[in-house]
Structures are given as structure tokens and as C-alpha cells.
Amino acid sequence: MTTCKSMHHTARKRMVIKLGGSTLEGLNKAFFENFKKLQDSGVELIITHGGGPAINRELAAQGVESHALNGIRVTSELAIEIVQSTLIGKVNPTLVHQLTTAGIMAVGLNGFDNHLIVANFLDKDVYGFVGEVQSVNTTLLEVLINAGIVPVVACVGADEDGQALNINGDTVASEIALAVNADSLLLVTDVAGIRIEDEYQTEVTPSLIAQWIEQGHIYGGMIPKVQGAIDCLDAGIPSVQIVGDHLLGTTIKTSSSKSLSSL
Numbered sequence: 419m420t421t422c423k424s425m426h427h428t429a430r431k432r433m434v435i436k437l438g439g440s441t442l443e444g445l446n447k448a449f450f451e452n453f454k455k456l457q458d459s460g461v462e463l464i465i466t467h468g469g470g471p472a473i474n475r476e477l478a479a480q481g482v483e484s485h486a487l488n489g490i491r492v493t494s495e496l497a498i499e500i501v502q503s504t505l506i507g508k509v510n511p512t513l514v515h516q517l518t519t520a521g522i523m524a525v526g527l528n529g530f531d532n533h534l535i536v537a538n539f540l541d542k543d544v545y546g547f548v549g550e551v552q553s554v555n556t557t558l559l560e561v562l563i564n565a566g567i568v569p570v571v572a573c574v575g576a577d578e579d580g581q582a583l584n585i586n587g588d589t590v591a592s593e594i595a596l597a598v599n600a601d602s603l604l605l606v607t608d609v610a611g612i613r614i615e616d617e618y619q620t621e622v623t624p625s626l627i628a629q630w631i632e633q634g635h636i637y638g639g640m641i642p643k644v645q646g647a648i649d650c651l652d653a654g655i656p657s658v659q660i661v662g663d664h665l666l667g668t669t670i671k672t673s674s675s676k677s678l679s680s681l
């Protein structure tokens with residue numbers, strides 16, 4: 419019996435999906451119903467999200483300055499309060515509502531819950547209240563997944579003193595994918611994948627990505643996505659995709675399977 423059960427478990431696919439703030443507000447019921455179908459077909463889902471545009475609006479409304487450096491928001495003491503309340507208080511429950519409306523049992527979480535995301539200051543002098551992930555406690559995620567519940571994780575970490583730290587949503591997604599040993603990572607954003615000189619790429623390798631960053635073809639918010647993708651591939655997660663809201667986009671692979679046709 420035990421063998422049977424564990425074999426069943428290892429056969430299940432586990433997928434981490436990150437919904438970017440750039441696309442979050444335009445997603446409809448049909449989009450979320452795709453996730454319901456995935457879950458019904460036996461895929462274990464963990465959803466993470468960002469919320470850059472919502473944070474920008476709230477910062478502007480309160481007259482708090484912030485700017486990005488290498489795709490990371492430089493986050494002052496005033497700004498972290500707004501990041502925390504916007505992501506955990508507004509963006510996360512809105513997303514949980516959309517998922518539950520699509521028939522998915524979903525529960526909202528953030529880095530504070532059962533030490534889910536323990537973080538250190540990345541570099542306080544340069545970035546302010548931005549976190550670098552120190553550890554991900556997967557215990558709670560496993561409990562929820564086993565009960566058929568989809569965890570929905572806001573990208574706020576907590577340091578050992580209980581200070582909230584802002585972490586890029588793509589970074590949280592890849593760290594969680596690594597921690598739960600996901601079979602795939604899907605980053606949903608506002609573009610249909612990586613675009614190079616006006617052409618969307620269907621399949622790319624880490625070495626091409628490094629070249630494109632160097633040449634400035636990949637910049638800004640795309641940088642934490644490809645970095646997270648490469649970290650996952652390096653750790654053996656077989657599939658990472660960056661897609662638009664139609665779920666079409668770029669697959670990042672360690673080596674191209676197109677070598678014959680492209681020769």
C-alpha cells in the first residue's frame with residue numbers, strides 16, 4: 419500500500435505559476451478556469467504573484483518616491499509599509515477571490531506565514547528594505563497541496579526580527595519552485611515571452627540569454643525572470659517558461675532541441 423501511495427505521489431506533476439503585476443489586472447474568468455482544469459487533471463499548483471503597478475499607484479497616491487535599480491525596487495522605510503499593505507492587503511485577496519470564483523480552493527499567504535520566506539537585507543545601503551531569500555519553509559505548502567488547496571503567495575519576506583522585506587515576485591517564484599522541487603515554473607507576464615529585435619523567441623538557452631543581457635536586448639523587469647529561470651534550470655527543474663496571458667511564449671532550456679533543423 420505504502421509503495422503504491424508513494425509511487426502515485428511521485429507521478430504527480432508540481433507546477434509553480436507566477437502572475438506578474440503587469441498582467442494581473444487584465445485576467446478574466448476563463449484564464450483562471452485553465453488553472454482549475456490543470457488542478458483537476460492532477461497537477462499540484464502553487465501560485466505566486468507580484469503587483470508592481472498596484473504598488474506604483476499606491477506610492478504615487480501617498481507621495482512616496484521609489485525607483486528601480488537592476489529591475490529591483492529601491493524600497494525606503496515608508497515604501498515598505500506601502501508594498502506590504504498593497505501586496506498582502508489588496509493584490510493577494512483580489513487574486514484569491516478570482517481563483518475561488520473559478521472553483522479553486524485557494525488560500526492567501528506571504529513570507530510571514532510559518533516562516534514561509536525568511537529573508538535578509540539584500541544590501542540596505544543600496545536597496546533599502548529589500549530582501550534576499552535565506553530560506554523557504556515548505557511545510558505549510560505541502561500540507562495545503564496535499565489537501566487540494568492552492569497556496570497563493572505574495573512576494574513579501576520577513577527577517578528574523580519580523581521586519582517585512584520587499585522581494586521581486588520572479589525571485590520568490592523561482593525560490594519556491596526550487597524549494598518544493600517543482601517540475602515546472604511558469605512566469606506569466608504582459609508580453610508573449612522574450613522578444614529580441616522584434617521577434618518573440620520560442621526556445622532559448624541560458625548562454626543566449628547571457629549574451630542578450632550583455633547586448634541590452636533583455637533589460638528591466640525581464641532580468642529577474644531570466645535569472646530565476648536559469649537558477650531553476652541549473653538546479654535541475656526541467657521546464658521554465660515565460661508567457662503572456664494566452665500562455666504562449668518562450669521556453670528556456672539548457673540545450674536546444676532544434677539543433678538538427680537549424681543546422
Ligand SMILES: Nc1ncnc2c1ncn2[C@@H]1O[C@H](COP(=O)(O)OP(=O)(O)O)[C@@H](O)[C@H]1O
Nearest residue numbers: 438439440607608609612613635636637639640
Ligand atoms: N527582451 C525582452 N523581451 C520582452 N520583454 C522585455 C525584454 N526586455 C525587457 N522587457 C520588459 O520586461 C517587461 C516584463 O517585466 P515586468 O514589467 O517586470 O512584468 P511583471 O509585472 O509581469 O513581472 C516587459 O513588458 C518589457 O517591457
Ligand SMILES: CC(=O)N[C@@H](CCC(=O)OP(=O)(O)O)C(=O)O
Nearest residue numbers: 438439468469470490491586587
Ligand atoms: C524588490 C522588488 O522589486 N519588489 C517588487 C515586488 C512586486 C513585483 O515583483 O511585481 P511584478 O511582478 O509586477 O514585477 C516591487 O516592489 O515592485
